[in-house]
Amino acid sequence: MMQKIQKFGGAMFTPVLLFAFAGIIIGIGTLFTTEVVFGPLAAPDTAWFKCWNVLLEGGWTVFRQLPLLFAVSLPIGLAKKQNARCCMEALVLYLTFNYFMAAILSGWGTLLGIDYTAEVGGTSGLTMIANIKTLDMGMIGALMISGLVIYLHNRFFDTELPEWLGVFSGSTFVFMLGFFVMIPVAILSVFIWPKIQMGMFLFQGFVLNAGVIGVGIFVFLERILIPFGLHHLLYSPFYYDNIVVQGGIYAYWAQQLPTIAASTTNLRELAPYAAYTATGWSKIFGCPGIALAFYFTAKPDKKKQLLALLIPITLTAVLCGVTEPIEFTFLFIAPALFAVHALLSSILAMTMYLLGIVGIYSGGAIEMASLNWIPLAPTHGMQYLIMLAVGLCFTAIWFFVFRFLILKFDFKTPGREDEVEDVKFYSKQEYRDTKQGGEEKGITSPQSERSQLAIRVLEALGGKDNIVDVTNCVTRLRVNVVDESLVATDAVFKSLGTHGAACNGKSIQVIIGLSVPKLRDEFEKLL
Template structure:
């Protein structure tokens, strides 16, 4: 079971690795379009704004289509064979599922308690996926469908069909199976998911009237539900609908900025509903504390690698308020650690609210400055100083709590994996290694061939996948696996063995090596079948 969980966690890195660059570009372009910071240069009618708006819209592609990204990305890491075909199967079957949901709700929406006549959007319970109006199931729906498709693919892709049905084998056969499986899955979704959404609606009404405790519980739920996609149903009605204030917190705050700035009353007295837009605090200060804990607990010889991973994704969280790159780095490695993060988020927002801080602090530093600190700082600077001091305090809280838990429970956060050795090369070392590799034919294919041989050959491999840097395998006979020194000689950085689970530490080009590795396994299997050699059990 642990091997399967680790395999799933490794597969999550495939789509997650896209987040860092997309988040940075979203943050930079948003900054360059802000009139509060750049003045008339960022006027919406000017060429400067319009060019950056093009970049901004492109940067949000990944985040606006996260269900599609995950439904395509997960099979890359989870499919045991023909990964590219598995991705196509997952996409088509996921779209089929959403068309089924759309048609069911178009015909019988009222039967399932869904008003399908409203436009899809935040707070409606509906979303548009690739132009299909459907239930807003977020990433949880995508992950669920991808998991079903991968299971079908791994089990039935190689099913032998009669010759006259040969056109239906392979990916077509998986699509046929998935098509019929999605019919009951779609009915279950429209039966169960709206009830979950209604329950969240009742909870929102409670939170709106619960004072500081409501703000804390709201912030906790807004974090803990991120993996399911249900967090949209927590924050959207507060920020964009009428749960807390008419028109939503975002619109109300913007419309009344001049009025608030001219008043001498405490901000909390003027706009108590602004406590439901404080969750940018954990995005900025919590993210810094978490990143520092990861770096501090990483093994000494891996700190440089960990810093290279953490710096861009932490900047993305701090500047743009996009936390998925950082949170997904440990969410599927250790879910309890993510739960601790959610608890600390609730406490941080509750204390910040009790200190009198309100406003629109749902994003990163750009939003903090542009729509809070800059227009309001002249009068409420003491409130914002308290806010920053609380944030700095919680950097320390996050750091201490995460570091203590990671060390006491030996959590394998980035840089703590059981690697044999990670060596960092100078430029001269690199040139020599490259020259030696070219001389010895140490290409992707050569390394894959050497690894396959050192693992006991294709017949000894149960399944294979990869994370960001490792080739992860299950072998049938562990005694056939060579020592770590053999793998290092073939170009690996190290070897980790736990029972029948083997990890070959390849580096950032692991995906290329895996492709060659699987091609060789497929050829070995085909050659054995042609020769009439039975497969090893």
């Protein structure tokens, strides 16, 4: 079950990768169309506004079509064959499902307690998806339908039909089955989902009234679930669905940016809902403190080598908000340190909340600047100066706490490993020298570092006969294996040039970094 959950979490991340760029475009477009910043030049009737508004509207594409995007993207990671065809099947059956619901609500909405004539949004429980007025099931509905389609596709796509019925095979057969499956699913949805919506509204009230404790608990859980690959499932409904505000915190914040930019009122009073994206504070302030602690506790002869590792993975965390490369360097070596890291992340988030500093702070500095600091600096600059001072104080706290714990308990963090576990980074020549060994095992490989790394990772995973399937998230190669006893240790994976590996039964996560999609391509060629 854990393997399936982790694989689902990785597949969920496919569309999320688009959010960073879309968020930057929205931030820039909002900045240049805000009158409080550019004055009369940014008035709605000016050529300046109209030109920047074109860019802004394009940036909204991803956030306005989130359910559709998730429905189409899930098969990329979960379909076992013909992924592209499964994406098409998911799209057409998701639209079919919504047309069924629209017809049911139009004919029997009043009997179900739903006013189908009401405007979409708000408390109506209705929305528009691809110009279909339907029940607002958000991302959850899209994932549910896409999951059903993936199941049908994996099981029935290769069904052999008589030759005279060959035109109905493949995707057409999956669509035919799915068409009739969607009818009872739509009927059940219009009966059950309105009750769930009511529960969501009650939960929204609870979350908004939980105050600083609620923020702390949320951020702690988001960090502590990272080893299991389940953190996406925690924050995604908050950020991209209707749990807290209509359309998700990301989309709602972007919509409200002009109003927020025009006011000098405390940010927490203007947007209390945005407090739950505080998971990024530890990325830009905590990770540098951790990196400094690693460097100053490393063995003298390993500091130079360690610095070459720490600089890129720390910049990745600070600028891009991708923390797995640095967190996985110590997560399974010293899990107690990771628990402390999660606790400090929670305390920092609560501190920022108490100071009234809220906004879109789940990513890295690039995203934070585009959605917060740049458009809001003229009216909220003083709060951001306070934020910087507090954040740097917490960087020092992370450094001293980690340094103390590493030395106190002699944790084998990077640069402190025993010689047998020494982290080695191979040169180009060393990669080339391994080519012949790979060919002797029946594996042919191109003359590239990435190809050679893929060969080494495959061998460390027990060879191609030990691989069940492979997917990836933003930084990790996620592999399910036949026999976990054939998988090498974390130290071996580090010696290959990766950031290590996390093993949970037959589910293995090899931490590669942001180049993991390209490595996966090479890996799949070997399979």
